[in-house]
Amino acid sequence: MFRILTFIILCCVSLLATAQDFEIRLSIEQNKFVPSEIKAPAGQKIKLLVLNKDDTPEEFESVPLNLEKIINGGSREIFFIGPLTAGNYSFFGEFSGTQGMLVVE
Numbered sequence: 001m002f003r004i005l006t007f008i009i010l011c012c013v014s015l016l017a018t019a020q021d022f023e024i025r026l027s028i029e030q031n032k033f034v035p036s037e038i039k040a041p042a043g044q045k046i047k048l049l050v051l052n053k054d055d056t057p058e059e060f061e062s063v064p065l066n067l068e069k070i071i072n073g074g075s076r077e078i079f080f081i082g083p084l085t086a087g088n089y090s091f092f093g094e095f096s097g098t099q100g101m102l103v104v105e
């Protein structure tokens with residue numbers, strides 16, 4: 001009984017650890033980022049989910065975040081970034097040229 005209880009507690013702790021990632025959802029709609037500015041706290045791991053709602057692929061790219069990935073139309077990608085220091089981290093869609101900013105504070 002005690003072992004089972006310990007196991008349950010350990011499971012809960014690991015679930016909480018995953019939940020601590022700060023999650024941001026971003027979409028690409030009609031070749032624009034929605035929203036174009038996203039915010040995250042400094043010093044925390046960030047889970048960034050980018051959903052491409054368009055039919056056409058887009059390349060999600062950020063030089064300061066060192067990210068570059070093609071996201072097909074109707075698909076999503078998840079990026080794990082950070083922890084980051086306070087500042088502005090730009091990103092853009094290489095195919096359409098649309099721009100966005102991650103503001104960390």
Ligand SMILES: [Cu+2]
Binds near residue numbers: 059061068094
């Ligand atoms: Cu590129």
